[in-house]
Amino acid sequence: RLQKAQEEQRCVQVEKVKVEEELRSEIDSAKEEAQRLRELREGAENERSRQIYAEQELEQVVRTALKKAERKLESQARWSPPECLQKWLQLTHEIEVQYYNIKKQSAERQLLQAREGAERIKKKKSSLFGTFHVAHSSSMDDVDHKILSAKQALAEVTAALREKLHRWQQIES
Numbered sequence: 001r002l003q004k005a006q007e008e009q010r011c012v013q014v015e016k017v018k019v020e021e022e023l024r025s026e027i028d029s030a031k032e033e034a035q036r037l038r039e040l041r042e043g044a045e046n047e048r049s050r051q052i053y054a055e056q057e058l059e060q061v062v063r064t065a066l067k068k069a070e071r072k073l074e075s076q077a078r079w080s081p082p083e084c085l086q087k088w089l090q091l092t093h094e095i096e097v098q099y100y101n102i103k104k105q106s107a108e109r110q111l112l113q114a115r116e117g118a119e120r121i122k123k124k125k126s127s128l129f130g131t132f133h134v135a136h137s138s139s140m141d142d143v144d145h146k147i148l149s150a151k152q153a154l155a156e157v158t159a160a161l162r163e164k165l166h167r168w169q170q171i172e173s
Helices: 004-043 046-079 083-127 130-135 141-170
Strands: none
Touching: 004 046, 004 083, 083 141
8 A cells, every 4th residue: 555655656746747847848938928028019119019018928927927826736736745754654554453453352352251241141040040149149230340341342442443544534635
């Protein structure tokens, strides 16, 4: 995934260089045209032709400024993080995934223990004195506590996953 991003970044950089060269060429030709129009304006004899040449020159200058602004905006829109930052982001993501998996396994273990406790109580209830024993022992409270803990752990894992996914989507976009 990192290699793919790096390859995309290289392609974008090559494309950026090509676009910049094209824009430089266009700007140079626009400057030449503006210079030609300026010379025509200065050499014109009557007021009307001077005005027309001045308008054309102004239009050319505005076009040049607009192209420069577009190029600047385009270069800012294609920003990508430096390679060293990408590596740190990749490492951070991998560590977060490992941490999430550990929390998930812990929550699943708690859920399994709660299920086993509930199954034991169910078996005890089906025996002759089991109902009486279950009602007067602390095993119901223990299982209830395990169920609540497992439920809370699963909720925490779910919330952490949502937050992590949202954060990384924001970072990637």
